[in-house]
Every structure is written in structure tokens, then in C-alpha cells.
Amino acid sequence: MASISLHPAIDQGIRQGTPDFAGGTLVCACTDRPVTVRINAQVLHNHACGCTKCWKPAGAIFSIVGVVPEDKVEVTANGDKLKVVDPSALIQRYACTACGVHLYGPIEKEHAFKGLAFIHTERSTDPGWAAPEFAAFVSSVIESGTRPSDMPAVRARLKELGLEPYDCLSPPLMDALAIYAARKAGTLRE
Structure with missing residues (x-):
């Protein structure tokens, strides 16, 4: 199963973060005038994402993405050099116009995750970022070219790495979305 390559940051095993880590710097892939983004917090809900919107390095079938305030x-x-990839998308992903690397993506529309920005910790050489916790939108890797017949091996490899595969977000994040919707509808029972 180790022959299934998911992402260079996790293929050789998952590196655990440092509890007191307070952030680091993300850098695009440009050698000339690279874009740098300082993140002044530890990443939350870091995960492998199979969606077709997140940036992935060459050869990866998943991105590694999490959120910060x-x-x-x-x-x-x-x-x-930064430009929003898709202004109509919920996540306003800012990418370098020269190399294409996504550096951060805030949610600016009314949403349960408004106020958070998605980041790719792999774009940092600073050690200590929280490790990926789960895999989201796993079936979506089919849309980006993974053979359906490879999916059992993909899910098995994710589990082998300790990343529970979901075809949505993790249960705590799905709960957060439902809580937000229930509050808006006035149906939340606390």
C-alpha cells in the first residue's frame, strides 16, 4: 500500500506538531520575488483534502490544508503577485500569479467558518505545525484523475497513516456547520 502516493508531506508518515508552536511563514514556489505570508497562530483542523479547488503540489492527489483566524x-x-483564483468561491483562495501556489484563503461571505483563512502549511519550512488529523472529500480525487479502482487502496493508505477518510469534513466540523445553521434558523437547542 505504501506505493500509493498521496502527498509528499505525508507519504513517509505524519510528523506531529509542537504544542506551543505559534506560527511560521508560508512561501510560494517562486525563486524571483517570492510571496511570503506570516501566520501568527498554530493551524487548526489540518487535513488532507481531495477537493478539486485546493492547491496541490505536482504529483499529489491530496492537498494538506487547515485553518487559522x-x-x-x-x-x-x-x-x-497575489490574486484570488475564483472570486465566486466561498473560500477566496489567494494564489501567486507567477507560480500558482495558493497561500491563504479567507472566508468573507456569511458562513459558519467566516473569519477563518485556509492555509497550506507545507509551504512553510518552520517545524511545529499541527499534523493533519483526517482526510476530507476523499471521493473527489476521482474528479482530478484518480482511477475509481484505486479508491480502496487510497482509503486504506489514509487509514494506515492515521487519517480517517471522509467524503465531507470531519464530524466536529460538520457539527460546527449544523450548529451555525440551527442558530440561524432559531432551532438550536442548547
């Missing part, structure tokens, strides 16, 4: 994100160099 939006106010903990600071573009520190060459922000003029």
Missing part, C-alpha cells in the same frame, strides 16, 4: 494572516512580501 483570518486576523493572524499577514502578507509580508510581494503581495502584488
